[in-house]
Structure formats: structure tokens, C-alpha cells
Amino acid sequence: MMPSVGHSTSPAPALTSPPLPSTSRHSSAPMTGHERPFQGAILTPVRWCVIMGSLSVVALILAVVCLQLGTQYIGLGKLISVLSSALLDQPTDNDVLKTTNVILLQVRLPRVFLGFLVGVCLASVGVALQALLRNPLADPYVLGVSSGAALGVAVAVLFGIGTTVLAFSLLPVCGFLGGLVALLVVYRMAATYDRLPIHSVLLAGVILNAIFSALIMFITSIMEPNRSFGMMAWLMGSLTAPAYPALAALSVYLLAGLFLLFKQVRVLNILALGEEPARSLGIDTERAKRVIFLVSALLTGAVVSVSGMIGFIGMIIPHAVRLVIGADHRLLLPASALVGGIFLMVADTMARTFFVPSEVPVGIITALAGGPFFVYLLVWRKDRLV
Amino acid sequence: MRLPVDPMCTADVATGAYSDERHAYDVQGASFCYDKLPGRESRWVLSDVSLHVEAGEILGIVGPNGSGKTSLVKLLAKLAVPQRGTLSLFGGNLADLSREETARTVAFVPQESPPAFSFTVAETVLMGRYPHRRQSRWSLGFGWEDREDCAAAAQAMATMDIGHLASRAVTDLSGGERQRTMIARALAQTPRVLLLDEPTAFLDLQHQLEICSVLRRLTDEQGLTVVIVSHDLNLASQYCDRIVMLKEGSMYSIGTPAEVLSVEALLAVYGCEVLIDPHPESGLPRITLPRQVVPFRS
Numbered sequence: 001m002m003p004s005v006g007h008s009t010s011p012a013p014a015l016t017s018p019p020l021p022s023t024s025r026h027s028s029a030p031m032t033g034h035e036r037p038f039q040g041a042i043l044t045p046v047r048w049c050v051i052m053g054s055l056s057v058v059a060l061i062l063a064v065v066c067l068q069l070g071t072q073y074i075g076l077g078k079l080i081s082v083l084s085s086a087l088l089d090q091p092t093d094n095d096v097l098k099t100t101n102v103i104l105l106q107v108r109l110p111r112v113f114l115g116f117l118v119g120v121c122l123a124s125v126g127v128a129l130q131a132l133l134r135n136p137l138a139d140p141y142v143l144g145v146s147s148g149a150a151l152g153v154a155v156a157v158l159f160g161i162g163t164t165v166l167a168f169s170l171l172p173v174c175g176f177l178g179g180l181v182a183l184l185v186v187y188r189m190a191a192t193y194d195r196l197p198i199h200s201v202l203l204a205g206v207i208l209n210a211i212f213s214a215l216i217m218f219i220t221s222i223m224e225p226n227r228s229f230g231m232m233a234w235l236m237g238s239l240t241a242p243a244y245p246a247l248a249a250l251s252v253y254l255l256a257g258l259f260l261l262f263k264q265v266r267v268l269n270i271l272a273l274g275e276e277p278a279r280s281l282g283i284d285t286e287r288a289k290r291v292i293f294l295v296s297a298l299l300t301g302a303v304v305s306v307s308g309m310i311g312f313i314g315m316i317i318p319h320a321v322r323l324v325i326g327a328d329h330r331l332l333l334p335a336s337a338l339v340g341g342i343f344l345m346v347a348d349t350m351a352r353t354f355f356v357p358s359e360v361p362v363g364i365i366t367a368l369a370g371g372p373f374f375v376y377l378l379v380w381r382k383d384r385l386v
Numbered sequence: 387m388r389l390p391v392d393p394m395c396t397a398d399v400a401t402g403a404y405s406d407e408r409h410a411y412d413v414q415g416a417s418f419c420y421d422k423l424p425g426r427e428s429r430w431v432l433s434d435v436s437l438h439v440e441a442g443e444i445l446g447i448v449g450p451n452g453s454g455k456t457s458l459v460k461l462l463a464k465l466a467v468p469q470r471g472t473l474s475l476f477g478g479n480l481a482d483l484s485r486e487e488t489a490r491t492v493a494f495v496p497q498e499s500p501p502a503f504s505f506t507v508a509e510t511v512l513m514g515r516y517p518h519r520r521q522s523r524w525s526l527g528f529g530w531e532d533r534e535d536c537a538a539a540a541q542a543m544a545t546m547d548i549g550h551l552a553s554r555a556v557t558d559l560s561g562g563e564r565q566r567t568m569i570a571r572a573l574a575q576t577p578r579v580l581l582l583d584e585p586t587a588f589l590d591l592q593h594q595l596e597i598c599s600v601l602r603r604l605t606d607e608q609g610l611t612v613v614i615v616s617h618d619l620n621l622a623s624q625y626c627d628r629i630v631m632l633k634e635g636s637m638y639s640i641g642t643p644a645e646v647l648s649v650e651a652l653l654a655v656y657g658c659e660v661l662i663d664p665h666p667e668s669g670l671p672r673i674t675l676p677r678q679v680v681p682f683r684s
Binding site for chain 2: 265272284326
């Protein structure tokens with residue numbers, strides 16, 4: 001038995017004598033000797049700040065580079081002068097600057113911003129779904145959530161909801177409903193006795209993808225040719241930025257979803273242990289699952305409604321980031337979000353600059369990067385998949 | 387001997403949640419089946435189980451496959467709720483306790499399942515501190531571990547002898563190391579009751595013995611109550627204070643190993659004749675399988 005000591009008189013030597021479980025549960029005895037007992041083994045706030053800080057700096061630098069590149073190269077000095085004059089609301093009378101102004105502010109800036117935001121959302125949803133399904137291959141695209149959302153949007157467009165004034169507010173909602181249905185069906189199909197075998201989750205996603213793709217093809221084929229062409233371009237995944245007010249509304253919508261997801265980081269950590277351990281640690285797993293499913297469908301639906309099917313970001317990015325910084329979701333989620341944003345921003349810049357004057361859908365680039373990575377994981381890293 | 391009670395945990399005392407310090411559990415007529423509405427066809431996995439778990443004892447739950455061992459331990463962990471009957475934890479009704487309050491008192495180590503992500507051992511053990519986290523509106527779910535959390539985790543890891551593995555990924559561990567990590571996570575919860583479902587199933591002899599003697603030490607020195615589901619009758623006989631034997635969802639017998647483990651009882655419950663003699667060291671019953679059995683005699 002451990003001698004009875006008060007907090008004030010002498011600190012309990014916590015590492016040498018066992019505390020009484022029943023009574024010392026909330027004692028706040030300061031540790032002596034070991035100030036940081038798990039050096040390097042756990043995530044610390046300092047490490048969090050260093051990694052997130054450097055990622056933010058990288059994101060900022062790459063954003064500037066992406067703004068510079070395009071059919072017309074814009075020098076750094078010009079870029080800064082245009083941006084600062086726009087910020088300070090100074091009208092320019094120089095004609096050259098005016099053109100640059102339009103290219104930069106009306107075309108590139110919203111597009112780079114949208115690319116970043118979509119990447120952030122897809123990577124975050126990927127992290128959340130991977131933790132929830134305990135499956136490092138989960139991704140809104142692979143699981144059929146994206147195609148569910150796309151089907152929702154396609155149905156909405158078919159019935160003309162897309163052409164009304166409410167288009168902007170309704171398309172993400174239709175996408176959300178489609179994505180939610182897909183997510184619930186995948187979960188129900190794959191869950192066997194409280195467990196979610198990795199391969200049955202993937203199989204369920206494949207089946208759903210096939211069904212939804214067929215339905216989307218059907219809808220596309222019965223549309224008028226000019227609308228069906230637009231539909232095909234959208235489906236391949238392309239970032240066409242809406243006007244600023246719509247972009248602002250979309251950002252608010254997405255940031256609210258991201259905020260809800262970020263509140264679940266510690267719960268995600270524990271859910272990754274398994275559902276039963278999580279419940280025995282006092283987590284309301286049903287509620288956590290509902291929140292994560294709803295937010296994932298919300299974010300995927302909104303993202304798909306503006307950018308179509310951009311695949312694999314939700315799988316590659318969390319996986320790569322996890323290999324480098326570890327599995328703790330408190331860092332994994334925000335770091336993956338930033339890296340996902342950077343990745344899509346850069347991929348989209350490549351998509352619009354490599355084949356000037358034509359443009360490649362960015363979904364093709366991400367799929368060409370993600371598909372081989374998926375194969376690599378499935379074939380050579382079986383040990384990681386159990 | 388009691389430490390001065392921190393003001394933070396007087397809430398339990400004030401509400402009288404825990405009034406009975408002698409009985410860790412009091413189970414009265416618990417019946418459970420997995421379907422929500424028990425129909426005529428659905429089988430009761432557990433029917434009318436009543437038992438006490440004394441504070442500070444090691445209680446073993448044994449029985450053949452499908453006899454309801456795991457279901458019983460899940461009822462105790464509040465992972466499942468019985469359709470009939472009541473459970474009380476230290477005198478407080480288990481159904482009335484909040485999830486988090488239960489998690490601060492009861493820790494559960496499930497059957498081994500492979501980890502999906504490469505958390506480090508230290509991170510995994512620290513997850514056991516979740517029910518003790520300080521809740522604040524501004525922490526945004528991040529909730530960094532404080533020194534008390536680290537101290538409890540370091541203590542649990544020292545107890546399970548995995549301190550040297552702190553920065554290893556759980557995906558790279560051997561089965562024994564992983565199981566010790568899971569038990570350390572449960573100990574980091576600083577529970578009063580530890581529930582283990584087949585903790586020694588995949589372990590070699592040395593690790594089986596180590597885990598059992600650590601559990602014995604924790605109950606003797608710190609008054610921890612341990613409930614352990616086991617297939618291994620010999621291990622149960624040597625390390626448990628009392629044993630519950632289940633047969634087809636109901637209690638066949640409960641008592642000390644010497645009372646419960648008899649040739650007749652094992653024939654009735656398991657349907658096979660075994661040899662029982664006193665263990666050369668402890669004198670407790672030792673079960674030996676016969677050389678030949680008639681297959682599938684009931």
C-alpha cells in the first residue's frame with residue numbers, strides 16, 4: 001500500500017509507487033523528474049504548431065506560384081501590386097494592369113481558392129471515413145459516396161432544379177442526400193456482427209459505384225446533347241469557380257462542416273481502436289457515427305456539386321501524411337486537410353497549364369496519381385491493411 | 387487507507403452513486419438476447435443470471451463456446467443492456483450511470499482484434515485517459531493530455547512492462563506486446579473494475595503467467611476488482627478467487643475453484659470426462675484431458 005500523502009505536503013512519486021485506483025483518480029499530483037515522459041512517442045502542442053505552421057507557409061507560397069502560372073505568366077511584383085490595389089480598393093487606369101487584374105481576380109484567384117477548399121474537404125472526409133470504417137483505403141470516391149452525390153446532383157439537374165435561381169443552394173443539398181444514401185448503404189452492406197471487414201467495405205463501394213454510374217449514364221443519355229456535354233465535363237471533375245458571392249456561400253458551408261469534423265478529432269482516434277473499446281471508454285459511438293456520416297456526406301455533396309468527381313485525394317493524402325507524421329488525428333486531420341488543399345491546387349494548376357490552350361479535367365490527373373498508389377497499397381503493403 | 391479526496395470526485399459521493407463498497411457488482415436476474423424484441427424463436431443468450439462480484443477479487447467466467455461468457459462480460463461493461471433484470475455497480479444502478487462515469491470506474495479489454503492504424507504504444511495507452519479529460523468549450527475536441535494523464539499512462543505501461551515500447555507502432559508489435567498494450571490502456575483509465583475477455587488466448591506460456599500474476603498483484607495491492615473470461619480452466623483455477631460456470635446462458639455453479647471444478651460438473655457442462663487432481667504447488671484443482679474421449683457424446 002502506498003503511504004497516504006496530501007497534495008500540498010509532498011508530491012507523489014508517481015512512477016515508483018502505484019496509486020490507489022479508487023481514490024487517486026482525480027488527484028493532480030505534480031510529477032517529479034519526468035516532465036515529458038513520452039518524448040517523441042506522442043503528439044505535443046509544440047510539434048503540432050511546428051508542423052501546421054510550416055504546412056501553412058508552404059501552402060501560401062504554392063498558392064502564390066499557382067496564381068502566377070497560366071496562359072499568361074504574371075510576375076511576382078505585378079501580382080503583389082494587383083492584389084494590394086484590389087485590397088486597398090484603388091482603381092487602376094493602366095490598361096495592361098487592368099487585363100492582369102481581370103485574369104487574376106476574376107479567373108485565377110477564385111479558382112485557386114476553390115481548388116484549395118475542395119482539396120481540404122476531400123482529404124478531411126477521407127481521414128474521417130478511414131477512422132470510422134477502420135480502413136486505410138476508405139475514400140469518398142472509392143466508397144461510392146461521390147457517385148451517390150453526383151447522382152443526386154444529376155437528378156436535380158435533370159428535373160431542372162439546377163436552372164432555377166435557387167440552384168446554388170439546392171444542388172449541394174441534393175448532393176448531400178445522394179452521398180448520405182450511398183454512405184448508409186455501404187455501411188449496412190459491409191457491417192457484419194459489429195465488424196467492418198476491409199474488403200467487404202471496398203466491395204460494397206465497388207458495387208454502389210457501378211450502380212450509380214449506370215444511373216448517371218442513363219440520366220446523361222436522356223438529356224439534350226448540349227446539356228449532356230456539360231454534364232460529362234462536370235462529371236470528369238473540373239474546377240470552375242462560381243462568382244464571388246456563391247463562392248463565399250460555399251466556403252461558409254464547407255467551413256462549418258470542417259469545424260464539426262475537427263471537433264471530433266479525439267473521438268476519431270478512439271473510434272480507430274474499434275467500436276467496442278470506444279464505447280467502453282465512454283464515447284457515444286452511435287452519435288459520433290451519425291455526426292461523422294452526416295458531415296462527410298454534407299462536405300462530399302457540396303464539393304461534388306461544384307467540382308464533379310475528383311477522386312482519390314481522400315485516400316492518398318491521409319495515407320501519405322500518416323506515414324510521415326503518425327496516426328494521431330489531432331494532427332492528422334488538419335495536416336491532411338492542408339496537404340489535400342495544396343495537392344489539388346497544384347494538380348489543378350497543372351491541369352490548366354500543361355496542355356495550353358486546352359484544359360484537362362483535374363479529376364483525370366488526381367485519378368492518374370491515385371490509382372497507381374491504390375494498387376501499390378493493395379499489392380505491396382498488404383501488411384498495413386491486415 | 388484512503389487518499390484525501392480531490393474535490394473533483396466528490397460529485398459521486400454527494401449524489402450517492404456508489405453506496406456499496408463491498409460488492410463491485412450485484413447482478414439480479416439478468417436476461418439478455420441480441421434481438422431488440424425477444425420473440426418466440428430468438429434464444430436468450432443469458433437467462434436469469436444472478437451473482438455478486440466482491441470488491442477486490444478475481445472472478446473467472448468459464449463455460450463452453452456459446453455459453454454466454456462474452457455476453458455476460460459485456461453486460462458488466464455496459465456495452466449491452468439486459469432486457470430483464472438489474473445490474474448495480476458499487477451499489478449504484480448501472481443503467482443510471484453516465485457513459486463517462488462508467489468508463490471512469492470500469493475498464494474493458496475486448497478480445498484481440500488487429501489494429502488498423504499505426505498509433506504508437508504511448509498514444510494507444512493515453513487513449514485510456516479519455517474519460518478523465520477536462521472538458522472545456524474552447525478545447526475544440528483537441529484536449530491535450532496533461533501531466534496527470536501522462537503519469538497514469540506511464541504507470542500503466544510500467545505495470546505491464548511495455549515502457550520500452552512507447553514509441554513503437556502498435557501495428558509492428560507481437561501479439562503478446564499488443565495484448566499488454568491493450569491492458570495498459572485499460573489500466574490508464576485508473577478503473578476500480580477491470581473486465582477482460584480472453585486476455586491470454588493468443589499468448590505463449592510466459593506471457594500468460596506474467597499477465598495473470600500482474601492481475602493478482604493489482605488486486606492484492608490496490609484492491610482492483612477483476613472479472614476475466616477464459617477458456618483456460620487451469621489458468622482460471624490457479625488465479626481466480628471464484629469461478630462462475632455458465633452453461634447455455636444460465637449459471638451452472640459459482641464458487642471457489644475447488645467447489646466449481648469437479649469431474650461431475652465438467653462432464654455436465656462440457657460433456658466430456660476429464661481427470662482432476664490437486665495442483666502440486668497450490669493444491670487447487672488441476673484439469674487434465676484424458677487420452678481418449680468418445681467423440682460428440684452429450
